Amino acid sequence: MLDIKENEPLAKHSTFGVGGNALFGIAAHTVAELQEAITFADEKKLPWRVLGGGSNLLVSDVGFPGVIIWYQNRDLLIEGNAVIAGAGAITAAVAGASVRAGLTGFEWGAGVPGTIGGAVHGNAGATGGEMKDSVVSVSVLENGEVKKYSAAECKFGYRDSVFKNLPHAIILSATLQLAHAADAAGPVAKMREVLEYRIKTQPKGVPSSGCTFKNVEIEERAVPQLRAFGVPENFLAAHRVPAGWLIEKANLKGAVQGGAKISEVHGNFMVTAPGATAADIAALIDLAKEKVAAQFGVQLHEEITRLNI
Numbered sequence: 001m002l003d004i005k006e007n008e009p010l011a012k013h014s015t016f017g018v019g020g021n022a023l024f025g026i027a028a029h030t031v032a033e034l035q036e037a038i039t040f041a042d043e044k045k046l047p048w049r050v051l052g053g054g055s056n057l058l059v060s061d062v063g064f065p066g067v068i069i070w071y072q073n074r075d076l077l078i079e080g081n082a083v084i085a086g087a088g089a090i091t092a093a094v095a096g097a098s099v100r101a102g103l104t105g106f107e108w109g110a111g112v113p114g115t116i117g118g119a120v121h122g123n124a125g126a127t128g129g130e131m132k133d134s135v136v137s138v139s140v141l142e143n144g145e146v147k148k149y150s151a152a153e154c155k156f157g158y159r160d161s162v163f164k165n166l167p168h169a170i171i172l173s174a175t176l177q178l179a180h181a182a183d184a185a186g187p188v189a190k191m192r193e194v195l196e197y198r199i200k201t202q203p204k205g206v207p208s209s210g211c212t213f214k215n216v217e218i219e220e221r222a223v224p225q226l227r228a229f230g231v232p233e234n235f236l237a238a239h240r241v242p243a244g245w246l247i248e249k250a251n252l253k254g255a256v257q258g259g260a261k262i263s264e265v266h267g268n269f270m271v272t273a274p275g276a277t278a279a280d281i282a283a284l285i286d287l288a289k290e291k292v293a294a295q296f297g298v299q300l301h302e303e304i305t306r307l308n309i
């Protein structure tokens with residue numbers, strides 16, 4: 001029997017802790033339950049969306065006028081250097097298990113909140129690694145059928161994948177190919193390093209959704225102008241300027257709107273206090289876009305996913 005919740009508060013399913021209710025919320029554990037959930041939405045003529053851990057998500061204050069489905073398959077199988085993880089598996093737990101199995105290549109995942117489904121969807125990445133580096137295939141439920149997408153078919157890009165344009169493709173599982181570490185202590189040390197770096201550079205103990213914007217990729221022709229604006233040479237050489245740096249230089253660290261704030265610790269993080277609304281966060285997003293465009297002539301693009309806002 002499908003577990004259907006009416007008027008499910010989405011704030012508790014989003015790490016920002018804001019947003020209204022979904023008309024219905026369904027936690028599905030099997031493909032059959034996913035199909036039942038979709039049939040439920042179709043019969044009621046309601047839109048539906050699948051979410052993971054809600055750690056990259058801005059939910060509208062009015063919520064979602066339809067059915068939100070969570071696919072909670074957390075299966076994890078490690079065979080040789082292959083890691084097969086259910087879409088509901090916690091990314092950090094998959095990273096930890098791969099390290100314990102003596103595998104290297106996914107240590108960076110230890111610091112990324114959310115699920116494997118969300119990580120595949122957005123080609124999550126950190127400290128030099130990204131899903132694209134390890135995913136060999138992704139199993140997906142699409143139009144009632146289970147299909148396998150090869151890594152090439154996933155069309156991974158910078159915080160991007162084909163799934164961003166396929167809102168009704170449900171990621172079921174991902175197969176990652178890692179490497180056996182020459183020395184088992186290596187991955188453990190690397191994972192520790194990843195976690196320590198995050199502790200040093202990110203706000204602690206406050207709700208957020210990680211980085212709000214993608215770092216800005218710049219074309220060669222924009223380099224002279226950005227150099228004149230004081231953008232450091234290492235960013236220009238990489239043709240990528242951290243959004244947090246641009247926001248900091250636009251003097252926006254600490255900017256407050258209602259219960260939301262641009263973190264003083266990391267300019268690309270927005271953090272919330274009790275009482276914050278999605279509208280507060282959206283206003284800060286607009287402010288950052290406006291000020292950065294005015295000061296540097298570049299456009300910030302959102303990394304976070306919006307739901308009904």
Ligand SMILES: Cc1cc2nc3c(=O)[nH]c(=O)nc-3n(C[C@H](O)[C@H](O)[C@H](O)COP(=O)(O)OP(=O)(O)OC[C@H]3O[C@@H](n4cnc5c(N)ncnc54)[C@H](O)[C@@H]3O)c2cc1C
Pocket residue numbers: 015049050051052053054055056057071087088111112113114115116117118119120121122123124125126163169170171172208209210211305
């Ligand atoms: C403190 C903090 C630090 C962070 N650091 C990083 C970082 O270093 N690097 C990074 O890349 N991200 C980072 N993030 C953002 C976030 O953790 C990642 O984007 C994460 O992979 C999102 O996974 P999720 O399960 O929470 O997805 P959700 O937020 O639930 O969903 C994101 C998108 O994925 C889709 N989706 C989720 N599951 C499925 C599925 N099974 N099938 C189809 N679509 C699905 C949703 O529809 C939505 O569009 C951080 C977030 C926080 C709060």
